[in-house]
Amino acid sequence: MGTRLAPVTDAAKSASVDAPRPRILVLDGHSMAFRAFYALNYENFYTDKGEFTNAVYGFTSMLLKMIEQREPTHVAVAFDLSGPTFRSEEYEEYKGGRDATPEPFKGQIEMIEQLMHALNIPTISMEGYEADDIVASVSSQGQAAGFDVIVVSGDRDAFQLIDDHVTVLYPKKGVSDIPAMDADAVMEKYGVWPANYPDLAALVGEKADNLPGVPGVGPKTAAKWINLYGTSEQVLEHADEIKGKTGENLRAYADDVRRNRKLNALVRTLELPVSFEDMELGAPDAQELDALFTRFEFKTLRKRVAEVFAVSAEPVEQVEVPEVQLLADAAALGEWFAAGAGAVHALAVQIEQPDGALPGAPGDVASIALAREGATAWVDPTELDAAATAALEAYLADAAAPKVLHDAKAALKAFAARGLTLEGIVDDTMISAYIDQPDRRSDDLADLVQIYLQESLEEEAPATTQGELALDLDHTASRQAAARRADAVRRLHEVLAPVLEQNGQTPLLRDLELPLSRVLVDMEAAGIAVDVARLDELIADFGSQMEQAKEAAYAAIGHEVNLGSPKQLQVVLFEELDLPKTKKIKTGYTTDAASLQELLEKTGHPFLAALMAHRDASKLKQTVEGLRKAVAEDGRIHTTYAQTIAATGRLSSLNPNLQNIPVRSEEGRRIREVFTVGEGFETLLTADYSQIEMRILVHLAQDEALIQAFKDGEDLHRFVGSHVFGVEPEDVTSAMRSKVKAMSYGLAYGLSSFGLSKQLNIGVDEARTLMSDYYKRFGAVKTYLSGVVEQAHKDGYTETLLGRRRNLPDLKSDIRQAKDAAERAALNAPIQGTAADIIKVAMLKVQARLEGAELASRLLLQVHDELVLEVAPGELEAVTALVEEEMGSAMELSVPLDVHVGVGTTWHAAAH
DNA sequence: GCCGTTACGTA
DNA sequence: CGTACGTAACGGCG
The missing domain is CATH 3.30.420.10 (Ribonuclease H-like superfamily/Ribonuclease H)
Structure with missing residues (x-):
């Protein structure tokens, strides 16, 4: 039998079960980072600034998994230093013949160290020693101090550390499959107990460390010898007894074996610069962490870290719940x-x-x-x-x-x-x-x-898995x-x-x-009733449109391509057809609708027209198919409103989303025809606020001229146009009108002159002039908007008329992009949020009136500034009146709240 | 199967 | 380089 140094007695086993030991997770950071580097393609992990992060990502992901699965109380990470070690002093060729560090890997160790710092996980490196020695020291000293130890290393030498309280996790491939190796597993795999693993390695050699072993001796032979004689030294003592070529080799390479054994023995007695106390898991430095995740552009990991550390950082006692x-x-x-x-x-x-x-x-x-x-x-x-x-x-x-x-x-x-x-x-x-x-x-x-x-x-209650008895029978x-x-x-x-x-x-x-x-x-x-037959017709219709467009697209380029794959489209457009490059995105060049339109105007290539037609038809088909699947047994579609999602206070609609049913295109509007009045009701009624956000802006800004214009019921865009361009209202051309219209709508979003120029297809200079003329004429608007941002900076939040707040911590961000985005959100939140407040009030009032008057008509949908109702027979007049009244008086502003009501048997028809 | 990316529909 | 959403397909990871 082999030498098993620390036999497990039953007494020891039960003792370790009775007294749960704190648990250290100690990692060989370098070897794991390298594993991660080769497991994940670095071309898929880089930041805007061009830093590669695949090793950081893989390492962190693996670390989180370990913490989740193994629930350590303490964690430490060891790293190599670049200088000489006692091993290279001893044997110059140690770890020689390795390729140079790959360029994309450089810097990633430092990034991991910074991340560990933010997580309050100590990193340890020591001059003259390798990460493995540090791991061995933490392991042995920790074990002696009463810890269970989990070692994570990509180096097999770590196997020598395994005993009753030390487990080694050794990655099989990549960083996803990291099985635990205990004494039995090592025996199973190599035929020796962990303590003898270095003896085996000394005989066989370790290519990765440039340590040649005995020629012709592999793990099987080495294990046989070790089980016969004991350690590698004892094997050498019996070298004479071994016959044949392998025996000859063993005698010839005895010095190499002794050298290998000396070098692969891990040092367990280093004086560690970090105490076990320092390794205890605690709360991460949230700010530091945030900055790093932003820099590395990690989004998923950010969440996972929050989850993992919220639990293991502060193991708060479960609060006692009364019986x-x-x-x-x-x-x-x-x-x-x-x-x-x-x-x-x-x-x-x-x-x-x-x-x-x-x-x-x-x-x-x-x-x-x-x-x-x-x-x-x-x-x-x-x-x-x-x-x-x-x-x-x-x-x-x-x-x-x-x-x-x-x-x-x-x-x-x-x-x-x-x-x-x-x-x-x-x-x-x-x-x-x-x-x-x-x-x-x-x-x-x-x-x-x-x-x-x-x-x-x-x-x-814990779910019972198959084959396991349910423990919660009562x-x-x-x-x-x-x-x-x-x-x-x-x-x-x-x-x-x-x-x-x-x-x-x-x-x-x-x-x-x-x-x-x-x-x-x-x-x-x-819910809302739908005409399922029409829905099916539309599916077929849009389907054949897709088919046609697809044929035309293939014909235009002479081969097939997945028109739904932006990646494949990029190849066709920018490599095969060599069309002018569009706006750059992460994966190359965009193929979005606006760019395709531009390309079409520039080149007139028939593929583009076919592609765009295919996109349109496919989007519409997908919408109607989604609706078809959502029809309940009652022939109606029941959306769910999310009341706590939108940061501004709006509702959102899901499963299906009925707040983004097409309306702008003729084909799209056909979809609105399938939403119909239900049986037992007379008609659908839609009621929408006209220009509600602009009215709120004017109210908040208290711009006298614009208030008056709304009060007079003027055509707002014509009115604004006449002032901005200095002409009589009747002389405002449609070009002028659409310019100020875009400007007015853009105000509440923080539209830039660049954005405005792009949208209107005019020069940036002209856009800038337009903006300054606008503000010159309507100064209160500008004063209000800059005041909102200023106030938000001061308070850290914005507020709607009903006191709905939105916190905007990014206003303090050092990152320009984030700060600018937060400022635009600050401009928009009070306006969009107040509009949300208003229509919510209106919904309550409409509902109350319907119930109070015992009307059978009912609210069906809300689409941000529009309500859809189903009107019972004979109630149209009453419902129209009460909806107009209640929506119009939902809130008292300096401007009237105009409500436009339409009636029809379909949503489409009711929208007039 | 999960997740990020791209694209696109609405207000 | 305009806010706020939800959904779907793709493709790379697992």
Whole structure:
């Protein structure tokens, strides 16, 4: 048998299980960075400034994975230095014959070191020694100090470190497949125990280190010898006993073997410049990290780092949740609610989606967890008898019983589908958090709990995998998890409510967003009817248009090409056809519509026209196909409105998005013809605000002339044109009108003279003159716009008329691009946001009037400045009047809010 | 299957 | 080198 130096006894095994040891992850940074470099093509990883980042990316990604999977408490990374080591002093040819460092790799080690610094992970390098020696020292000394150690190295010499408390992760290929090697794995693979691995390597040799071994001796032979005699030295002592050519070789190369063994022994006794305490995982330096990720242009990793370190950086204790009371009958329910009368309850409603349901479908209520201060409970509404059901329903419908939810809209929808009412909602933490930070992209309760409560919210009860017994047969764990969520919602509310109050945003929540959720529930439930047959016709129609355009395109170039692939198009346009180069993008030159149009005008090449026709038809086909798939069993399309996504306060629409149905092109408008009035209703009605953003701008700027123009109901663009160009209104030409129109629209976006010139196809000088003439004539607008940016710089946020804020931290950015973009966002946010405020108010008022008058007509869609309603028979006159009134009076501005109403049996027809 | 990129529809 | 969104296809990674 071989020499196994530290046999594992049963006692040792159970001891190590009983007392969990802290765990160090120590990496050979250099070898792993190199692995990453060769695993990922550097041509795909470079920044705008031309820095290559593939090794940094791969290394970081691998590190995060290790931290996630192995959950170390401590981490350190070792690096080589460039100078001589004791090994090269000893043996000049050590690691000789290696190729020069590839150019794109240079600098990436420094970048990794900077990143580690930002993550508060110590990097260690020591003169005269290699990273592997540092790893060995951390490993041996750490093991002795009571740590479990995980070594990550691309060098097989690390195997000698393996023992009961030391595991080596050695990459098989690239940086994605890094299996753990323990003693058994080494034995399995090489036939020797880890302690003898260097003996084996000494005999076989290591090509990568330029250490030749005994000719004719491979791992199999070496392992056989080691298992017979012991160490490599002991093998040499018995060299005489080995017959044949290999025996001869062994005797001839004995010195080489001794040299190899000396050089591949890792040094475990280095005096490390870093203490174990320093290696403990802590919070990263957020600013430093941010700067590096921006420089490296890492987006996904930024998120992953946030995730990984939010958890492992601050292992916050799970907050104790009061024992879950099971509310299984009327008595239990009665007792629970009696004891908590008047208290705010948080509800975590678990909703189940039936298989095959369309994304927007309401889902069913599977359970409700409740939490109030000091108590939690859980109830399955489907398992209750009549008396208990009545008790629960009475509570849910009790407007005097204050409730807090996270994503109340989803719950309301599910309740409504069961015919239940949910009243008394005083907060929706998803919306509160959105009002506080409208830019944050995640609505996830766990993320918000992390941000606002600095806790980690446990995941749902662990899923049982195949072949494993379910451990939660009585659902205790899942009930506890649900109660934990409810309790988190309750405490989130306690944190958020004062924040909103402080910022004067309680009315925005209470009087606008919360009631709006209910309106949206109704709109989503209503959906809009579609003519499926027309939809299918359009699919076929656009399909044949695509086919035609495709044929024409192929004919124009004499071969086939994937017209949907920008990459392939670049080859055709700029290599084969050698057309003039367009605007540069990351992957070469753009093939976007504007550029294709330009190219067509310049060259008249028939391929371009065919390509553009194909693009148009394909886009339209894709739109109608998406709609076709979204038609529910009731023949209607039910979109979902996202109330907490858009940073400005707008709604967004998804699954499908009904806020981007084509309208500008004739062909596109045909799609609007498939949206029809539903059965039992008389007509569709559209009502849209005319020029609402311009009106808001004028109101905010208090420009007297423009206020008057709106009050007089003048043609705004004609009016502005006459002033800017100094002519009578009737002498404003259509060219003049379209110029000031573009300018006016561009104002609220921070349009530059360059942008304006591009859009109008005029010189930059002319654009600049136009802008200055505009501002000269309407000075208040300019004063307002620069004031907004100034104020935003001062406060760090912008505000709408209803107090909706948008934080703009990038205003302080040192990066020009980021700062400029933030300034444009600052210009736009109050205007777009106020428009959002206004139409939201209007929706509430319209809904209230419809309900108050007991009309059957209903709101169906909102498209930012437009509402679509379905009008019941005989109600057209009343509905038209109330919609005009309520939209027009949604907010009192210095200018009138003009509303344009149209009626028709299709959305298209109603738009007139 | 995930993710970034490109392109494009709306206000 | 104009804001705010959502969706889809492609292609490189896994």
